[in-house]
Amino acid sequence: MRALVIGCGRVGSNVAIRLADEGWEVTAVDEKEEALTRLGENWRGGFVLGHGMDVDVLREAGIEDADAVVVATDGDNTNIVIAQVAMKRFDNQCVVVRILDPARADFYSELGLRTISPTKTAIHDLLEAARACEIKPREAIPN
């Protein structure tokens, strides 16, 4: 199975490495060459230097044959556009996209994108963690 990971920062590089470990054939795309170092010395997958908005870069990275596309650059709007290009232009059935802003994530999931909002996840987890605290009764305030 082939996966394309667009945006190879902290999130993208880890997704790429984990997928590769699970046996996927992975190509990562990033506009910065340093991003390749995040993939580690043992990286056996592909790496294409370029911007994900550039369809030539997407083609070179193999978007036409990809079974899954993960869009995780550091720009919400960049991710939104790339994800729609992958779905509508290249007819990719499995596109997952990171959108930090919860409001935009909700809107675009209504439009049919598979959105993941780390901000929403963080809000949820922090809330759960706060609720789970064991709260000792406070000492009565003396009069």
Added chain:
Amino acid sequence: MYILIAGGGKIGANLARSLLRDGHGHEVTLIEQRRDRYEHLEHEFEHQVQLGDATEIHVLERAGIARPPDVVVAVTGDDEDNIVICQMAREKYGVSKVVARVNDPRNQTHFDLLGISATVSATVSIMALIEHEVPEHDLIHLLELRKENLEIVEVQIDKNAPAAGKRVEKLKLPHGSRLISITRDGRSEIAIGSTELQPGDQVLAILQPGKEDELRRVLLKS
């Protein structure tokens, strides 16, 4: 009309200025993200400019996107932002008219793909003007009417062109094309059946995209 402009750079600010000029009676809200620019604009536009990222829903709502505006104009320096602003305005708030600036002509296909059809690109417009000024030119695109799926092109009739010396009604123009006008020695007239084409004429034609080669063959290739 109520017009919401996202992006307070040269284009956005000048648009707001033109729209607010006496007599038009338009209501305008300008959204600018950069604080330094915003403060500068605030001197001139006062409450009509707002600070914020126009791709954030709460910023758009504060600017009155839910009314909704008659037109939303996305002219930031970032194509992704312009696309997202237009999509949210249209799909979420039912804005019927959106206009977007294309900064990088290579992104034009993304705007087209996502159905944002009223787009303006300075690079493309300037290129067309340059081509228009080049004395020897083949066929140049002057205007694309995306929604109508038509385009207007200009061709110059060469003395060896097969169309030179022929009347318009004698030309075997491709289906889906029509000549509009002939410009000769700086004077233009509407092209009718009896109009005779002469070498040096500048001809405007309207046609469906993809018919350029057929039109070239009829008018230009000898």
